[in-house]
Amino acid sequence: MNAAPLRRLPPTLEAVAAAAGVSRSTVSRVVNGSTRVSPDVLTAVTAAIEELQYIPNRAARSLANRQTMAIALVVPEETTRFFGDPYFASIVHGITKGLEPSDYVLTLQLTSPFSPSEKTVRYLLGGNVDGALVVSHHSGDHFLASLGKELPVVFGGRPLRPDEQTSYFVDVDNTAAAEMGTQFLIDLGRTRIATISGAADMPAGIDRAAGWKRAMDGAGLRSDLLADGDFTMAGGARAMRELLDRAPDLDAVFVASDLMATGAVSVLRERGRVIPADVAVVGFDDSPAATSGEVELTTVHQPSVEMGEAMAHMLLALLRGEDPEPVNIMPTRIVVRAST
């Protein structure tokens, strides 16, 4: 007893061919946009397709031409973190936009940040997708880079180890961008500038901390005030408390993500600091978090949506068999708001 309703079987290529009075080969050609079809045949076939509401069977097509027309969106993050940081929203938005004009669909693979689940690996290597996009603050692990020979993969964010030359990725120059953000604070006359960094095992975390240090060193300021905020709002708050305890006299803080900055701002106000009079704050990302908190944040803007699009375009190029630049570093800039 199968409760599923019986459905009329969808029309096949065969049916269209019969309706149009041509062979299946011909229908296949028009479906796939081949030029070698005479005008009248084209018209007849198009009409038949329209009339029968024909939609090609994806499985049959995949089997025949060895393409799945699917792309995996691999997210090695905790679900809550992935959904909790607006930065990801922008990236995914960009990816969706970039893939829109193509016929590829996106498949979601939420997996552990440490090592991909067996199901994910099997899925990726089982010929279920034509390529993969990896989006994560952890993506520097490039755990899939080894699969680069098996499957075209594009990462969001540089590889953790520079020797992984095989990787394709799009990123910003996090070090230079963080240096710029910190320099902005220095130019404002601040001298006791702390930083709240992302986790030390993530390239974005490492590089932004390095950029802060470079600016501080360059200005002859002490770079002793660093606390790890782990790219979460709660972590940002925690780090801010720690920094305030260590250095009640700090007059500025460069925070490696807007989300963490939101947490930091709460703590600063809780402790009676006026922003920016007492403490100036510069964030990073220019995500919606920058403008949705208690104080609108001055921040280092990175073009997240465009980065997602660029990832999609790079993968699409790879899938076309082209040879795109493997590294795309996009520009950043400072956006000044109320927190400085």
Place this chain on the structure above:
Amino acid sequence: MNAAPLRRLPPTLEAVAAAAGVSRSTVSRVVNGSTRVSPDVLTAVTAAIEELQYIPNRAARSLANRQTMAIALVVPEETTRFFGDPYFASIVHGITKGLEPSDYVLTLQLTSPFSPSEKTVRYLLGGNVDGALVVSHHSGDHFLASLGKELPVVFGGRPLRPDEQTSYFVDVDNTAAAEMGTQFLIDLGRTRIATISGAADMPAGIDRAAGWKRAMDGAGLRSDLLADGDFTMAGGARAMRELLDRAPDLDAVFVASDLMATGAVSVLRERGRVIPADVAVVGFDDSPAATSGEVELTTVHQPSVEMGEAMAHMLLALLRGEDPEPVNIMPTRIVVRAST
């Protein structure tokens, strides 16, 4: 000139059969867990599969048995909203969990909240998925309900129009839950209780507003203070400002989502109200937003993760050809924190 590297073709059923010295039928049986296989053959085949690292070709399998082993996650929301509200994170987390033990993969379809894109419809009806899960505050539209005959669909949230009997969905009793949240405020002795509702075109928005009104009416209190917050943080802030302007004397507010409550709390503090002394706040969801803001929120807890899981289970049952209860209403409860 195709730049894509040549790859060794993956092993097929045929290869495994040869290696194990049996027919393809037999290998197919063990791959699919049929019981009608003798122990020694089972051992031999299993060994061959292991040795060759055989992974069944999904397209071939789909073509033969007319199952895609894919489920669409349809999200009729703006990308930023989808990613901006932690409620969705929990639902998707639950869905992922619920699908984990199965062999189904999840396909992501971000689409317009108003009408599904043509690409989405083609995808869903083109035999690319075996079923769909629709997650959205707008899901009451049940725009896909009409496809219910073509494709098993499970919604998060009740249909907007009660006559859509065909729908499968999981939800909470939003009216009762909102009434409970409001009653909690009444029992605290508050009398001038406002509400910030979700949008009026979404079932969750409508029902929670109705529940608030029911509690107010039941207590003989005036239910004149309602403002729409559109389920966003910014909307919550806007609504709070409006309510405060209209009724500076309000002493409590029931907010239809924690995310909106976060915005409302900011405004209340900005306007010098002490929470909960001057104004008590009750949210809805018990999402991470309830505890990540300036004040930990008392809120109506709904089991979002479990709801996602329930959606997955219901769809899986449908796909098995079973006949599950079409409606699953899950329990809610009050969680008391600092805002009351």
Place this chain on the structure above:
DNA sequence: CTGAAAGCGCTTACAG
């Protein structure tokens, strides 16, 4: 319990 054979709905050289 096991195998031979047909069939799922396409694409793709190969002829013409």
Place this chain on the structure above:
DNA sequence: CTGAAAGCGCTTACAG
């Protein structure tokens, strides 16, 4: 420009 035919890698009655 068009068609006949083989083949993609499985599953599934049907025999035995």
